[in-house]
Amino acid sequence: MKNTIKVERAILNLTQDELAQKIGVSRQTINSIEANRYVPSTVLALKLSELFGKPVNDFFKLSNEDRN
Amino acid sequence: MSFKKVEECERTKLEHFLSKFQLPHPFKKVGAGIVVLSFVLLTVIKFIDTEPSWMRLFLKHVMIVGLLVISISREKIEDELIEILRSKSYALAFIIGVVYTMLQPVVNYVVNMILGTQEEVDNVYYFEVLLFMLLIQVGFYELLKRNR
Numbered sequence: 001m002k003n004t005i006k007v008e009r010a011i012l013n014l015t016q017d018e019l020a021q022k023i024g025v026s027r028q029t030i031n032s033i034e035a036n037r038y039v040p041s042t043v044l045a046l047k048l049s050e051l052f053g054k055p056v057n058d059f060f061k062l063s064n065e066d067r068n
Numbered sequence: 069m070s071f072k073k074v075e076e077c078e079r080t081k082l083e084h085f086l087s088k089f090q091l092p093h094p095f096k097k098v099g100a101g102i103v104v105l106s107f108v109l110l111t112v113i114k115f116i117d118t119e120p121s122w123m124r125l126f127l128k129h130v131m132i133v134g135l136l137v138i139s140i141s142r143e144k145i146e147d148e149l150i151e152i153l154r155s156k157s158y159a160l161a162f163i164i165g166v167v168y169t170m171l172q173p174v175v176n177y178v179v180n181m182i183l184g185t186q187e188e189v190d191n192v193y194y195f196e197v198l199l200f201m202l203l204i205q206v207g208f209y210e211l212l213k214r215n216r
Contacts, residue, residue: 029216041148
């Protein structure tokens with residue numbers, strides 16, 4: 001799974017800490033998601049979707065490995 | 069449906085119970101204090117000849133309680149990643165604990181053979197197993213948390 005959360009965060013001019021506070025997680029969790037070390041739950045993905053004002057598919061993409 | 073309600077749908081009653089079962093974050097330091105204090109006292113009474121017989125057992129139990137308090141204390145921000153890391157550390161501690169329990173008598177037997185001593189080899193004391201499992205859980209949890 002690849003994501004463009006870092007880009008979306010930059011568009012909204014938010015730091016990792018600010019984004020974390022808005023969706024109720026720790027800064028380290030945001031860092032892990034951005035670095036593709038952790039795939040968030042559906043609830044967290046939908047919270048991000050609501051915050052970014054975009055569908056989840058716009059910033060979370062399946063990688064080729066996930067398709068196999 | 070609001071996000072709060074969606075979140076509630078994903079949680080079972082058991083998960084609700086487990087989340088309430090945890091202690092507040094400051095208890096982590098209380099637990100660490102208990103462990104350090106009991107460890108220091110256990111080390112001190114090792115060098116005292118006239119220690120009461122119940123003292124060692126009591127301090128061992130206190131140490132286990134301290135580790136348990138650390139283990140079930142919440143983080144400052146208890147999010148889903150922390151829950152996953154905690155679950156992984158419990159699973160790992162359980163598996164390693166079972167392997168340790170099975171292997172420890174064999175290791176004791178081999179050590180006794182090498183040293184030529186005659187000690188009871190088929191007893192695995194619950195204190196050692198509990199201490200080992202709690203140490204593994206707390207240690208791996210901290211390791212996973214640092215590397216998240």
